[in-house]
Amino acid sequence: MGRWRDRTPAVFFVVAAVLLGGGAIATVTGHDTAAHLTWTAGTVLGLVLSVVWTAEAVRQRSPTVDIIAVLALAGTLWVDEAFAGSMVTLMLASGRLLEARAAARARRELGLLVQRTPRTARRRAGSTLTEVDVEDVVRGDHLVVGTGEVVPVDGRLLGVGTFDESALTGEPMPVERPDGDEVRSGVVNAGPPIDLVATTIAADSTYAGVVRLVEQAQASSAPFVRVADRIAVYFVPLAVAVAGLAWALSGSTVTAVAVLVVATPCPLLLAAPVAIMSGLSRSARVGVVVKGGAALESLAAGRVMLFDKTGTLTRGQPALAGIVTAVPDGNGDEVLRLAASLDQVSPHPLASALVGAARRRGLDLDLPSEVQEVHGYGLQGRVGAHDVRIGKASWVVGPAVPDWLRRVRRRASLDGTLTVFVAVDGRAAGAFLLDDPIRSDAPRMIRALRDAGITRTVLVTGDRPDVAETVGRIVGVDAVLADCDPVDKLAAVRAESVDARTIMVGDGINDAPALAAAGVGVALAARGATASSEAADIVLTVDRVDALADAILIARRSRTIALQAVVVGMGLSLAAMVMAALGLLPPAAGAVLQEGIDVIALLIALRAVLPGRTHSIAMSEGDIATAQRLRVDHDAVVAAVEGIRAVADALTTRDTTIGPVVALLGRLEHVVLPHERADEELLMPLVARALGGSATATMSRTHAEIEHQVSRLRRLVDELDGLDGLDGGEVQPEDVVELRQILYGLYAVCRLHNRQEEEGAFALVPSSRGHAPTGR
Structure with a gap:
């Protein structure tokens, strides 16, 4: 039933076009009776559907302009203007089709979340491992999670583990958890296989809670209200009153019908959707995919923007921030070359950062041999004539704490960076400092957003307060909220939504609830689809956040043009209504004039296709x-x-x-x-x-x-x-x-x-x- 309802606008348009075109062909071939019957059928189709839409609007107590279409179509049947009625039906069908595509919000499917949700778990009983459905896991079960697997339920570690927690916290850096620490479902085991004791069942786990938060936030999203419907509150009674007054003063049904024909709200039904769809097209050209006219209008109305940190204001990927050599005259590039050569065979995200940095510096990497991963410590192998070891300080440097090691730890503490140590031929050679760098376009984006009309910017992150404050200070946001989990982010969006329309920007599963609850959610998906893309109204397909400012300018321009088209079109319709009421415009001439008014309104709306002011920089x-x-x-x-x-x-x-x-x-x-x-x-x-x-x-x-x-x-x-x-x-x-x-x-x-x-x-x-x- 739902699938048929989704197809109704397209079916209506096709049938209306066939009936109107069939009647035209019949007229050209000399079959006037067949043409009249075909057009009459088109008019009746439009009348029946208009009555259904009007009744539905009345039932939902929402304003609608469809009542004018009902009266106009009924009037054309009454005065035997079948062609005009069929034309009105086609216009109604066009409007419905455009409106369905422009205003329908994207379905908030949880396909990606559901796909990522663990289905099974491995339960240990002595030396035996048994695979069971995750729903069968009970508190106290001893579970084993392999390398690269998702933790199925919340649990307590029975040993040291390293985890990629970006799905929940958004933080890209792997986190090492000590023996006895709590680990949440949804995180990925980035180290060797680990054992844990289940502390929750699947339904009560953290990841299941994130899925439910998205569902609840989606259910609370406000519906989009058409510009046409808002104007209809005033226009419908006015049109009916003018038609009634004309009928009463002239005593002519034809005069009343003429008023209703020129009052047919095609500028409302066509011009606004065309302008909105043009805005959607312009946004796509700058790398911003807007999922419907509702999202575009919400983007135009937004005044407060909230950002996640990782992957939004920062790169979301570890990058080399510095090299400290163990000796004053050490060759940092050579140390990096040896470490990156060994790391070529490692899938670890920190290894990717070192290899990428070495390649950008133009260093020649050798293929390593005899590579061995020492679980919990690091990687060792042979690069050319050297034995190379990468990993923790205790494994690479040993128990001693030389001066250079103290400098490394001090820098890491002050800058909030991670450290990776390297030894060459059994001697400590140095350390690498890695961080999640701020996007170079983020400060410019914040300035552009203010110029585009955003009055308040808020950084909402699960990271530490000191790191969050540093990022917020550099990019220039108005407020910083740190240590936020998905529930806290959702609460922040709802609190900001009390005073103004909100825009939430994020790129992780942990952002999905807040994205769905905001006035409009924006997801960054340039590096691949995430659950945030499913929950968001807008998706950035380019890996630059300053495109947001351009999208806001495009959205506001499109909304302004839509309103201009509606005001001009309906203003001309009002003038034509007055002429018709005075008996100066018969129904036939009124139908022709109304076509001209519709064309004018559409031409105004099509201005939205043309380029407008943006913050993009044109370079040769x-x-x-x-x-x-x-x-x-x-x-x-x-x-x-x-x-x-x-x-x-x-x-x-x-x-x-x-x-x-x-x-x-x-x-x-x-x-x-x-x-x-x-x-x-x-x-x-x-x-x-x-x-x-x-x-x-x-x-x-x-x-x-x-x-x-x-x-x-x-x-x-x-x-x-x-x-x-x-x-x-x-x-x-x-x-x-x-x-x-x-x-x-x-x-x-x-x-x-x-x-x-x-x-x-x-x-x-x-x-x-x-x-x-x-x-x-």
Whole structure:
């Protein structure tokens, strides 16, 4: 029954078109009687369906313009205007078909959630494993979860485990849980097989609760109210009153029918859906798929936007943030090359981050051999002539805590990064710091949203408060809510919805309830479909969030054009009604005039197809190619910048050798400065052409500051060289302090400048959007 109801608008349109066209063919071939009967049948079809729709609206106590169609169709039958009635029927059918496609909300199917829900579990009884239905699991059962499997029910660990919890928390980094810790259903075992004791049954588990939250939130979503229906509250009684008054004053049924014919609300039924559908098309061109006119109107009406953090404001994937070598003059690129070579055979997400960083730096990777995974500790194997080991500090470094290890842990604590340690030939070689980098286009997106009319932005995340506050401060949101699980996110959306229409943006299963409950939900699906795409009204198919601002501008423009088309069309219909009521417009002429009014309204609505104002930046192919080339150089410079901090950290007044500083200075003068000069010569004009000359002022100033600081460093090194300081004989502690001050200052300026280039230049380039930084 439901499937037939979904097909009704299309069937109605086809039948109405066949009847109208058949009558036209009969007239052309000289069969006037057959034409009259065919058109009459079309009129009757429209009348019957209009009566049904009107009765349904009355039953639901909702406003409708269909009553005018009922009266007009009945009137055309009464005064024997069969062709006009059949034409009105076709217009009604067209309106219904367009409305069904434009205003029908996307079905909130839970297919992906259901597909991912565990069906079975492995129960351990002594040394025997038995596969049972997940519904048969009871509290206290001893379960085994293999590598890559989804935890079927909530439970308590019987050993150490590593889990991908992104399905529930949205956090991309694997989490290690100690023996006895609680683990929730829906997370994926990212380590070796683990044992756990079930603490809930399947129906009470965390993952089942997420599914129920989505269902409840969908059920509470408010229905879309058509622009036409809102206007109908005033227009329907007016049209009926004018027709009645004309009938009473003239005593002519024909005059009343003429009023109703020109009052047929085709501009309401056609113009608004055409404008909305045009908006849907324009949105799709910028990579934003809007699931119907209801979602487009809700997007246009949104004033408060809530964001998940991971995968929305951040990349959602681990990226290399820095390298610390165990010795001051260690070669960080070589350490990365060896580690990435070994990690090529590992499916771990952190391994992917190292391999990707090495490839972006142009390092040649070797195929490893004798690879062995040591469960709970890491990976070891042979790369070329070296034995390489990657994993935890206790396994790689041993029980000792050297100075470089303390620096690594301090940096990890301050920056909120993960650490991976590497040893080469049995000796600790260094550590990698990994984080989830902020999207380079996120700050620009927040600014564009404010320009598009968003009055409040809120970051809602399951991450720690310190990490969440850092991200919120950098991208520029108005409020930050941390430590939020799916229930908390749902509550945040409902609280914000009290005062304004809300837009929720997320990309994980944990966001699905909030997406479904918001005025409009937006899911990021550029890296693959998720349950959030099923629950959302809008899906971003491009991996850049600044497309949201363009979609909002398109939605508001489309809604404005739809309203203009309706107002103009119905305004002209009102004027025609007055003429008909005064007897100046007979029914036949009124039908022709009404066709003209409909055409005018549709032409106004079709303006929505034309491009309007957006925040997208138009760049020539030459500028894009130049930016892409400079981006490759930029990635190489990032490694050199990280070396500044490593050298500064290793300087000490107890060991006054400044050889590493001299080597670093060479890299700065031969790698960093040439790149910055090329940016000033080529990238700054490119950005100025795209955004205007003032957009480059800050970046040009930091170019000059980098040159200045490198020049200061050169003068100080030359002075120490003149004192024969390269052997450490004459260098004083205060000289080392001065060197460290210059290096740390230069490091800070370079990091800030790299961020400026990411956000202000490379984020503008289409193919650079979605490029994860190799480290800052």
